[in-house]
Amino acid sequence: MPVADFQTYCKILDRAREGRFALPAVNVTSMTSVNAVLRGLADSKADGIIQVSTGGGAFASGQSLKDMALGAMSIAEHVHRVADRYPVYVALNTDHCLKDKLDTFVNPLVAETERRRAAGQPNLFTSHMFDGSNLSLGENLDIAEKLMARFAKDDLILEIETGAVGGEEDGVVGDHNAKLYTTPEDTLEVARRLNPIGGRYLLAATFGNVHGVYKPGHVKLEPKVLKECQDAVVKQHGEKARFYLVFHGGSGSTQEEIHESLDYGVVKMNVDTDMQYAFTRPIAAHMFKNFDGVLKVDGEVGNKKAYDPRSYLAAAETAMAERTKQAVTDLRGNGKTMFAS
């Protein structure tokens, strides 16, 4: 199927929230990782989200260019080309973009979508995230408001974040003293400022989340925070204001914590760190097992079959596809693709 358009993606999100399942949003940095996600989703008969971070975009553009928007475009073009051949829907999202990177990442990508729309072509991306969680809530929402007004015209979905996520992702280090739990008051303010604009947004409301991976006990997730936020917004603005929530920093979470968050309206869960490990694990095994083939030891010539990058990258693709399938299962998404219905 092609990349989900705005209407289709909205329907997918509605169905997910009603059915208490969520879409995995997997970070990719190369064609190989894109192909892994599509394969995992297709095997699970589940729709999902492919996303590119600022660092992922810079990487994908090549080490001499390091142009985050260019690399993101290149990955998106690949997804548009190949997604057609898989029997599921995929949405394209850009991940965490801080205020100071909007002009070199999100804004040029939105401009590219606007150029495409004017030429009668589909949007480049389905959604973009603005991360203003390191700003005051007021400034966070000032910027979100402006983006929403533009996105509503372009059939783009905005994702924002309130509260602060701990840990580190892509060089963004969360402040350990920052508040890790969003309050109902914060989210009421989000609804008050953004709902009148129209269009659709997703909200990453933090509930103790930490980016990266930590040993058990380090993180105290409180999914109940999400329920309190939903109850408050529905009480004040009615059922139609119920949030579409995003789970960030979920690596290492328990099944119970994930399922509880789905019950409270999480429709998208970011999976990055666990995918990185899944991708690298078989490459490590390949190198250890074939060290005298991948290296030219003691004047020998090595083994072309072992050092051909396709040999270990194919294994990495397979492992990441398997990890994608596990993410779908964790999120109760098996067989839930809209494509079949």
Ligand SMILES: [Zn+2]
């Ligand atoms: Zn986040």
